[in-house]
Amino acid sequence: MFPIILLIIVPSIALVAALLSGPRASRPISIASTLIGFLITAYITYNAFTSSSINIIEKFSYIPSLGIGLSFRINFIAIVLLIMSSIVLLATSVAGNPERDRTRLSSSLILLFQIAAAGLFTSANLFMFFIFWDIGVIAMFFMINILGSANRKIASMEFLIFEIFASMMLLLGIIVLYFYTPGHSLNITTITQTAAALPASIQEIIFVLLFLAFMVNMPLFPTHFWLPDAHSEASTQGSMLLSGVLTKFGGFGMLLLFEMLPIAQSAYIYVAGLAVISIFYSIFVLMRQNDMKRIVAYSTIVEMGIVMLGISALNTFGTNGALYLMLSHGVTIALLFLVVGSMHYIFGDRDIRSLRGVVSGAASSAYAFVAGILAMTGVPLTSGFIADLLLFIGAEQRFGYYGVLPLAAVMLLGAYMYFAVNKSVLSNREKSNVVHVLPRSEKLGYAILLIAAFVFGIFPFIIFRI
Template identity: 30%
Template sequence: MASHLLSLIIFSPLVGAVIILLLPKAQESLYKWISLANMVVVSALTFAAFLQFDPNQTGFQLVEKTLWIPQLNVYYLLGTDGISFPMVVLTALISTLASIGSFSIKKREKEYYCLYLFLVTGMMGTFLALDMILFYVFWEVVLVPMYFLIGIWGGPRKEYAAMKFFLYTFAGSLLMLVGILGMYFNSAPHTFNIMELVAQDFSFGFQKIVFLALFVGFAVKVPTFPFHTWLPDAHVEAPTPISVILAGVLLKMGTYGFFRFSFPILPEAANWFRPYLAVLAAIGIVYGGFIALAQTDFKKMVAYSSISHMGFVLLGLAAFSTNGFNGAMLQMFSHGVITGALFLLVGVIYDRAHTRDMNAFGGLNAQLPVYSGFLVFFSLASLGLPGLSGFVSEFLVLLGSYEYSKLYTAFACMGILLAACYLLFMVRRVLLGPANPKWESLPDINMREVVTVVPLLIITLGIGIYPRYLLSFFIPTLQDLLASIGGTLM
């Protein structure tokens, strides 16, 4: 099993999808349990990989390599390191919890769970592929199930949101493909192998062109201002479990692309584009914060907050320093956990009240004390309260950006202040004040819903109290990356 462990992690969800597809409609009560069991298997395989993973090793581990398309020198090449492995763990965690959250889906369950498991395969493959054509295939695979999951099981404007998501991300992907082909034809010998591309000496002018092509593909997925407009629509219309995956995993695919491809393969261009990355990061942090502050829709507020929080990842990348890179990676993981929990909590209240208008609530802390406790906890984590994971990641990014530019650090601090405003305003409108008699019979969060958020609470608290453990997984790899691209080492 060890030699093909990564393949098992990627493709085992497809086994569950095939089983569900073959089951008769009379057995539809089993669909959700097969999906959950399959995600438990994926988590167990990920844990097996965790036991074999050596965080002190900077190279790729658990590598699988087989010639796939000989005519183009394309390989089925998988591997993981300190950059990708935390994302694999995050994907397994979020996908398993979202599978439990999917128990509320009652329409066309067979198609839903088949597409859901297909989506997990695409996400895992994206983080583990080391051949750029293989990476591109998995990257595009993610678009198809996500399009249907939003377009069929989404809200009133689901078709519009699904089409907007698909067109934005597909257009960005095509530009990314142009950049990939450019690197292939300018490498000697022609190769799509990431490890071989890193060793190529591309000209500075060529690097800038390819960096820009890759940047658009990755920036749409992050999403970076001004490529962000698909995100609020997709989040608002998507069913709750898909919003959780969208925020918890899919957005990280974009920033992962910078770490995995843009910076190591095109280091001179990355350094040249630093000021522009920092400007877009600062705009995204402040813009996302102000727009979130203006929202009355609970889900849309959390969606816009993602634009602001993901701006910290881009700012950490622009810092080109140990603190900046460490903070960016930690923010990717932390944001996936915290925002995933917030979307689950939005879904809890929407399933009961059938509205996301924050002004329609009030005084729910007395009616739903357990739910209120979870909401306050994750709101404080999102705004960066010391002792929770959001504080550690954003503080490291601020340290890194301060070394690069005090001006951009000031804008980032403004984003933190805005986060405190829109999250505390949300708490005041939803939980505090006079109780609305309309919601006096509203039931509190149930045990199934508690199970989906408690693991995220433990992780948020654990990282906040002892971040060193998670940092130890990617610090060696990031240090090696910084050394290879001429970044600032501690």
């Protein structure tokens, strides 16, 4: 088994190399680093697949007097999210910058984000969780602020304000946990084992603080307002990583929260209600959008609301369905944002009222977009189908028939997405003028993400056997 810390060391070395190299060399360095990260993840997955159990921990001393160390762990949740993030990061490095604009900066930020994702998903203590959380936020802020479009400054500041609030809530929650946990530990396993001894009032305070932090990142209504604006102004690479990976920081945090604190189980009905409100609110706002990026952005809020519903079900089907949906959504949403970015590059437009004949001018983009929508809406043989099947079984077990009501939102999402596709992508009565020819690397990015969506839909035992 490779040391887990290699997932951090490899992109760190690559980041230094990219910063010191010229613009031409930085992109190959980024691709190489994300490819190595994917191969290490594949090796870890293979070992987990062939092993009877998987729970690996690595520890490195950092501040012994405070009980703080660098500790990494690999378990089922970490493996699934590492698989998702490694695929999305590889596709982003290969295909997310068709303009080849500011390649050294964009490649360096991708590598910084690779460090954040690998570190956060393998964190064994909350100190590391917080550090890598903020590294990811910093990388995304600069992706929007520097690499974004005309209104990037406003969008990046709005993003930063929400994320500063989330980080403050997260830090406060961690501090309270540290002082009230027996032995003053930040170790996630230790907290999980001892949290039941904490007074109910303290658990409630910690739960509220951490829940607020994680709901901002997912995001859930009413803390979602930063997401559509951030996507509208972010570069294609920024959008792929923002919805594909960064929103999973919040989802991963919610999984930890409901695992660590026993009192979370008494709040499940309120959390589920908030998730349902977030789902249907986002659907109705989505159906009023014309910018394809904003349409896809609001679909992220819908899907993450469904993830929250699965987590709040507090059973095996719901939790595993939520985790599988994070895997599926990360891959498919990255694909959709890549296609939308490519369409904008090819035709100079992404408004469904004016974009026409994509299938005639860019067939690969048109078909990739349709396939991405099929995966997102849970068509059989796609990863979305497996995720939705598990998740809604879990929701029905916990909430009865009320638990499957959000299926109506999925159907509405599919209906509007198909409307947008039929109007702009598949219609060939009119044709938008082709401005640029799409590079082959973007088509390779389509292939990476599409293969992942279908592999995890056709062969779900790759994950379930672990």
